[in-house]
Amino acid sequence: MESFTLNTGAKIPSLGFGTWQSKPGEVATAVVAAVKAGYKHIDCAKIYENQEEIGAALKKLFEEGVVKREDLFITSKLWSADHGSEDVPEAFNETLKALQIDYLDLYLIHWPVRLRKGSTEWTSEDAIPADIPATWSAMEKLFDSGKARAIGISNFSCKKIFNLLATARIVPAVNQVECHPGWQQKKLQDLCEAKGIHLTGYSPLGSPGTPWMKGSILADPTVVSVAEELGKSPAQVCLRWGIQAGHSVIPKSVTEARIKQNLDIFNWSIPDNLFAKFGEIEQIRLLKGDFCVAENQINKSIDQLWDGEI
Numbered sequence: 001m002e003s004f005t006l007n008t009g010a011k012i013p014s015l016g017f018g019t020w021q022s023k024p025g026e027v028a029t030a031v032v033a034a035v036k037a038g039y040k041h042i043d044c045a046k047i048y049e050n051q052e053e054i055g056a057a058l059k060k061l062f063e064e065g066v067v068k069r070e071d072l073f074i075t076s077k078l079w080s081a082d083h084g085s086e087d088v089p090e091a092f093n094e095t096l097k098a099l100q101i102d103y104l105d106l107y108l109i110h111w112p113v114r115l116r117k118g119s120t121e122w123t124s125e126d127a128i129p130a131d132i133p134a135t136w137s138a139m140e141k142l143f144d145s146g147k148a149r150a151i152g153i154s155n156f157s158c159k160k161i162f163n164l165l166a167t168a169r170i171v172p173a174v175n176q177v178e179c180h181p182g183w184q185q186k187k188l189q190d191l192c193e194a195k196g197i198h199l200t201g202y203s204p205l206g207s208p209g210t211p212w213m214k215g216s217i218l219a220d221p222t223v224v225s226v227a228e229e230l231g232k233s234p235a236q237v238c239l240r241w242g243i244q245a246g247h248s249v250i251p252k253s254v255t256e257a258r259i260k261q262n263l264d265i266f267n268w269s270i271p272d273n274l275f276a277k278f279g280e281i282e283q284i285r286l287l288k289g290d291f292c293v294a295e296n297q298i299n300k301s302i303d304q305l306w307d308g309e310i
């Protein structure tokens, strides 16, 4: 349960450390606390704008002998403004440089939507049509180079996975998507399993610190009652539910006590009768992607962005 095996043969730790919304100034301390506590998997992305600080923290951890590079699993993601075939290797190298490492364990296409080079904002002027087959082909070259030990995708619907598989030479190793008891992604999880694609769940706690996502899964009556019955916290129950459902989870925290608490999900389990109760939880996608949807954009509706899988 401590890891899942990817279609490359490599193992991905089932618990990763999320860094989305960890601010510069707090992310280094959090990463150091996480690695010292025993996390082996760090989830990063260029657009989180904190990779330099994470890189400095990793350098220090390696120099001090706290952990070896080969014992960590480091993921990062290609930003939407870097989808151009020639931009993919450049963005990848910039990420390696920022993180101060010479390979990534996993590199993902962050979103199946594209922005003009240099953009960080989803404005109608900056949105341009994606060419996923071309971007994926550039990702495949990174895999061939050995510097991206696995390649994958993020925020891809079932339909977009089928489309990608129609032209891909290499099957993605991972699809990283929102996944928690309140958005269980059963159909997507089944498809990924059938195709040998591992699913990683982001926002596994429903991102309670992000007001616009309106996540309240930690207060969900089913989650709370299971937590009470097992003598665990609602967060631990959400994370344990994820790995028992067959996917890795990447909770974010900048609070040392929570970082440690979230690691304690391995020497106990949710029994079948309680696990079945999660089927009763109302399903609501929290990260709808409104920011890249507008009448004058490529994706005119949330429905179009997710191919009706909402």
Ligand code: A2P
Binding pocket: 018, 202, 203, 204, 205, 206, 207, 208, 209, 210, 218, 233, 235, 236, 250, 251, 252, 253, 254, 255, 258, 259, 261, 262
């Ligand atoms: P903080 O970083 O201030 O500790 P997600 O991973 O689903 O995006 O959720 C991250 C949010 O959940 C952050 O706001 C984080 O707060 C909070 N969080 C992380 N671990 C726990 C926990 N064990 N209990 C309650 N909240 C948590």
